Amino acid sequence: LxxxxxxxxxxxxxxxxxxxxxxxxxxxxxxxxxxxxxARCGADTDMxxxxxGVAGSALAYALGKEGRKVLVIERDLxxxxxxxxxxxxxxxxxxxxxxxLEDCLKxxxxxxxxxxxxxxDGRDTKLSYPLEKFDADISGRSFHNGRFIxxxxxxxxxxxxxxxxxxxxxxxxxxxxxxxxxxxKTKDRNESTAYAPLTIVCDGCFSNLRRSLxxxxxxxxxxxxxxxxxxxxxxxxxxxxxxxxxxxxxLFYPISSxxxxxxxxxPGQKVPSIGSGEMANYxxxxxxxxxxxxxxxxxxxAVDKGNIRSMPNRSMPANPHPTPGxxxxxxxxxxxxxxxxxGMTVALSDIVVIRDxxxxxxxxxxxxxxxxxxxxxxxxxxPVASTINTLAGALYKVFCASPDPARxxxxxACFDYLxxxxxxxxxxxxxxSGLDPxxxxxxxxxxAVAIYGVGRLMLPxxxxxxxxxxxxxxxxxxxxxxxxxxxxxxxxxx
Numbered sequence: 001l002x003x004x005x006x007x008x009x010x011x012x013x014x015x016x017x018x019x020x021x022x023x024x025x026x027x028x029x030x031x032x033x034x035x036x037x038x039a040r041c042g043a044d045t046d047m048x049x050x051x052x053g054v055a056g057s058a059l060a061y062a063l064g065k066e067g068r069k070v071l072v073i074e075r076d077l078x079x080x081x082x083x084x085x086x087x088x089x090x091x092x093x094x095x096x097x098x099x100x101l102e103d104c105l106k107x108x109x110x111x112x113x114x115x116x117x118x119x120x121d122g123r124d125t126k127l128s129y130p131l132e133k134f135d136a137d138i139s140g141r142s143f144h145n146g147r148f149i150x151x152x153x154x155x156x157x158x159x160x161x162x163x164x165x166x167x168x169x170x171x172x173x174x175x176x177x178x179x180x181x182x183x184x185k186t187k188d189r190n191e192s193t194a195y196a197p198l199t200i201v202c203d204g205c206f207s208n209l210r211r212s213l214x215x216x217x218x219x220x221x222x223x224x225x226x227x228x229x230x231x232x233x234x235x236x237x238x239x240x241x242x243x244x245x246x247x248x249x250x251l252f253y254p255i256s257s258x259x260x261x262x263x264x265x266x267p268g269q270k271v272p273s274i275g276s277g278e279m280a281n282y283x284x285x286x287x288x289x290x291x292x293x294x295x296x297x298x299x300x301x302a303v304d305k306g307n308i309r310s311m312p313n314r315s316m317p318a319n320p321h322p323t324p325g326x327x328x329x330x331x332x333x334x335x336x337x338x339x340x341x342x343g344m345t346v347a348l349s350d351i352v353v354i355r356d357x358x359x360x361x362x363x364x365x366x367x368x369x370x371x372x373x374x375x376x377x378x379x380x381x382x383p384v385a386s387t388i389n390t391l392a393g394a395l396y397k398v399f400c401a402s403p404d405p406a407r408x409x410x411x412x413a414c415f416d417y418l419x420x421x422x423x424x425x426x427x428x429x430x431x432x433s434g435l436d437p438x439x440x441x442x443x444x445x446x447x448a449v450a451i452y453g454v455g456r457l458m459l460p461x462x463x464x465x466x467x468x469x470x471x472x473x474x475x476x477x478x479x480x481x482x483x484x485x486x487x488x489x490x491x492x493x494x
Contacts, residue, residue, distance in 0.1 A: 021209065023352050045071045046364050047198040048182055050169045050209065052077070054085060054145075055330030055347040056082060056202035057152035062099050062355045064159040068364075071194055075203075077166045078155065079146040082340050083226030083263065083309050085256050087113065087240065088141045091434020092345030095352055104155055108147035113140030115429065117236040118418060119292060120244040120411075125419040126236055129433045130426050140341075142240075142253045165296050167192070172326060173214060178367060179264055179326035197364035200327045200354075205314050207332035214328055215322045217487075221337065221396070222248060222267045225279065226309045229260040232298035240341075244415065245290040246401040249339060252295065262299065265313070265339070267400065274332040283308070313337055315393060317487040318385070320378060324371050329354070334385060337396040342388035345434040349384045353377055385487035387437040393484045394446060395432075406472035410480075413453030413473075424437075424448075439493050443481075450477035 047063065049056050052074035060072045087106075088096070095104050115128035131138055149234045157164055166187040173181040173193060181195035201209045210216055234241060234252060241252040248265040255261045264287050268423070270280040283303045318334040328334075330347045357373045364370055398407075398414050418425045428445050430436035454470035462470075485493065 001174075006234065019084065021367075032164065044065070045069050045196040046192065047071075047200060047451070048073065048194055048196045049200050049202060049334070050182065051075075051202035051204060051330070052143065052164060053080070053202065053204055053330065054152065054157070054344055055351065056200075057149060057156050058096075058099055058101060058348060059200060059202060059329065059351045059354065060156045060162050060164075061101060061152070061159065062351055063358065064156065064162040064410070065100065066355065066359060067161065068358075070162045071196065072156065072162065072164045073167045073169055073182065073194070074153075074164065075168045077164070077167070079150050082145045083224060083261070083311055085145040086142055086261055087253055087341035087346065088143075089341055089345045089434040090131065090134075090138055090140050092435065093141055094435075095345065095348035098352055099355075100128070101152060101155065101346065104151040105141050105143065106151075108143055108151060110141045110143035110148070110319055111254040111256065112238050112276075113142050113240055113253065114238050116240045116242055116432075117234075118242050118244070118415060122417045123338070123415075123419075124292075125414040125415070125425075126239065127418060127425050127429050130430050130435060137420075139238075140240075142255055143191050144255055155288050169203070169209065172209060175289055178324040198325060198327070198370065200329055201332050202328075202330040203332050205335055206330040207328075210328060210332050212321075213323050214318070214333065216316055217319060218316045218335075219315050219402060220269050220312045220314055222265050222313045223269075223271045223310050225264040225266055225271065225283070226311070227264075227299070227302040228255070229262055229298040229302050231258055232260060232271060232295060234484055235292055235294050238346055242339075243291065243292070244288065244399050244401075244411065248400045249396075250287060250290065252292075252489050256382060260295075260298070262295075263398075265396075266310075269311050269312070274310065279310075280304075314338075315389075317389070318378070318381075322371075322375050322378070324367055327354070327374055327377070334389065336356075336389040336392040338392075339399070340388070340392040340432055340433065341395045342432075344394055346385045346388050347388055349379075349434075354378050355396055382489060382493050384434075384437045386493040387431065387439045388434060390439070390481070390484045390488055391431055391442055393478050397480045398449075402469060405469060405475070406476040409453050409457065409469060409473050410450065411474055413456060414449050416456070417449045417452050446481055447477060450474055 029121055047070055049060050049072045052072050060070050060202050064070050118125050137295040157163055168183045169182045169184040171183045172179050173183060180201050181193060183201060184195050186192050203209060243250040248267050251263040272282045288299055314335045315337050316335040329350055357377055361369060398410055402408060427441055431442050450473055453473050457470045459468040
């Protein structure tokens with residue numbers, strides 16, 4: 001009997017011990033079970049940022065300054081060499097100051113920009129930013145994109161709680177519908193996995209991760225062909241220059257004290273071949289005659305030099321799938337035609353919103369609280385982002401040449417309306433600069449241009465043909481603006 005009781009007691013102890021093991025098979029499993037966002041034991045990273053361009057670097061610094069432990073994974077940490085992302089509007093510069101990153105524009109020969117000069121058919125008008133209420137330092141800035149990004153990365157690297165690592169993220173790690181980290185290849189081509197409660201994807205316009213976080217509807221209306229003009233002066237110093245050319249706009253702006261960037265918009269998805277010399281011929285025969293006379297010789301010299309590059313212009317409305325544990329940002333999330341130089345303003349504005357949303361959250365492992373806060377991001381960003389996006393898309397369509405008489409009248413009316421000065425130029429330029437991204441102001445000014453165009457047609461007297469053309473002009477304006485507003489989301493925008 002004693003032996004039986006001893007055996008029964010020993011068997012009971014064994015069962016209890018095995019049950020305890022099943023309840024806690026290993027330390028990692030216990031850690032996973034504590035949170036839906038999969039905080040791994042021993043992992044002290046608050047968030048992973050994929051990409052260290054303008055958006056990724058600015059976000060890493062902003063959140064690092066808040067005390068967050070951040071891992072940034074960037075495919076290539078060498079200096080980028082791009083022909084876009086070189087013009088920061090005054091509204092974007094104010095956001096840069098708010099994030100504490102304005103000193104990243106020092107020592108890179110960045111140039112102040114105070115407005116635009118607009119050219120059409122031999123006429124020109126100057127449109128100044130409404131900066132009267134700001135300090136002298138507040139203006140737009142133009143620069144070499146790569147130099148700016150490297151300065152931002154250097155500043156990020158000064159934060160002890162931010163790790164900047166070179167590697168290529170191959171996929172997001174998902175667990176029960178929640179993104180819990182990333183799989184990536186290190187600089188040495190080794191496979192690795194990183195875990196964090198929050199992953200923010202900022203891997204740019206060529207993002208290979210966005211499809212799992214949004215429904216991308218990418219449109220490529222045109223390409224920019226880029227040149228650098230050297231040792232010449234713009235007709236209006238420290239101003240961007242926009243030529244309403246045929247078939248589409250031509251841009252000039254300084255990127256250093258000795259260099260002027262020229263971007264030639266080529267409509268459609270196919271551009272003349274650079275390698276065969278077809279592009280050089282196109283630039284000399286079609287574009288050069290429309291260039292301001294002061295820049296003609298330097299333009300031809302830049303074409304002859306041969307350093308011609310092109311890049312597709314993409315636009316993509318924000319259409320996210322709210323996903324626990326993950327967020328899209330920058331060009332991976334939302335793109336607009338770069339004609340108005342609003343991309344960095346939108347990205348920096350988004351970063352300020354995210355920083356302020358995350359500030360009250362002490363524990364990012366609380367997935368329910370984190371999701372609640374981050375879902376509001378998509379609505380809070382709308383007024384600024386959608387206004388800048390809509391303006392970019394609408395202005396590009398208005399500024400392009402068209403065989404349609406109504407569209408030609410709209411283009412002419414836009415130039416004349418802006419040339420009136422006063423509130424007629426100050427309001428639209430305040431929108432363009434990001435200083436007053438008000439969607440109602442955009443709507444009113446856009447249709448004011450259309451009505452102004454109709455009024456011009458009614459003078460000296462309203463013939464039936466002119467009345468018909470005026471009606472078509474209003475329909476054309478509606479056909480330009482309303483589809484863009486619909487894509488951006490009218491309710492959230494207003």
